[in-house]
Amino acid sequence: MRDDSKISDAVIKRLPRYRRYLEDMRRRGVDRVSSNELSRIVGYTASQIRQDLNNFGGFGQQGYGYNVESLYEQIGNILGLNQEYKMVIVGTGNLGQAIANYTRYNKSGFIVCGMFDVNPELIGLRVNEIAVRDYETLNSYLAENDIDIGIITAGKDSAQEVTDRLVEGGVRGIWNFAPMDLSVPAHVVLRNVHLSDSLHSLAYYINRNKNQK
Amino acid sequence: MRDDSKISDAVIKRLPRYRRYLEDMRRRGVDRVSSNELSRIVGYTASQIRQDLNNFGGFGQQGYGYNVESLYEQIGNILGLNQEYKMVIVGTGNLGQAIANYTRYNKSGFIVCGMFDVNPELIGLRVNEIAVRDYETLNSYLAENDIDIGIITAGKDSAQEVTDRLVEGGVRGIWNFAPMDLSVPAHVVLRNVHLSDSLHSLAYYINRNKNQK
């Protein structure tokens, strides 16, 4: 295995996609796949697939290809999906609930342990079987529980303040849905989901297509 | 203005981000900005900012920089945010509601006109002031209304079927939240928000950081 820190983000972002298709094949009972076949399915070139995988080691076998089950597992290991991650969600609106729901159904290692909100009407309610706690208790909750990931589905105005508390509380990663850029120390990982940015770029291509007609 | 079709997606994805910061400056009453200042704020190099903008024309002025208000407007125009987009949401769970909510508050040109679901308990309800309609009526609704964007917040299993109906109904863009890749004809734009992929890549970096300590 190479020095992981040199592997580009572009490669890392493709891994979950490979894994998604391998999961599919695995379920369908396919047990081997060549980089060429995989290429046709996932839409990257066979060469790129081989390059990507060889950043982490030789998972294939000449003349045979890749074992689907094994490659699926290996990619999971690379991503760290063989572990559990404890998460808290700050902001219990529809988006926060949607995420809590999703991770609950989709039996994965990402476990929502706590949900927090400032709204007194929500505090104490059970959302998706998880009690909504008072945001004021977040600090003490983080002190008592070893939380890996903080999910920010709170409003833009409070997002940085929430972030600071989460970082202070020892989370190692932040998944941000607020439409702004947060600052975090270097040892904390930040991943943004900027929905409006995504929608705006969609608008661009819609117009481009229209103009071409 | 150059041939838009040659502009890379990387550039397009940066535009909403520029615009976001310009909006901020504009609100704070700043009226000019140099590529150097902008660089410090948005985090791309000044060189890249100038390159990006010059794909679409010369918006700056030598010795002065860029006019904040004007550049903000121009980027909006490039993205097509000076128009309105009619949207339908298929799948009225938390995620669908979150999006309906967001676009309603955030006074933009993206208007949710209809929401659709298969669940009889939801049909007829008003969610965020928009009536939830029977999914079976989607075809006729699309025939009668000129819808630009279809938002897929339905489950994975129905996502492709929903897509086909939306395409058949004449939408020009699809914003997909289902955790799978859809096939659409070339004239329809597809933008995916693969939340689990995003979370999985976050997991990778969390582990990398941990291992480095």
Place this chain on the structure above:
DNA sequence: TAGATTGTTAATCGATTAACAATC
């Protein structure tokens, strides 16, 4: 005019693709 900063060309860097020897 002098200083500042753009627009744009040229240089560099990195990522993707092609090619092929190694080997199952």
Place this chain on the structure above:
DNA sequence: TAGATTGTTAATCGATTAACAATC
């Protein structure tokens, strides 16, 4: 063994950065 397909090096392509002449 012959055929297939990987792992890996080399070539290409594209995107980012640097540099600077143009010009406000």
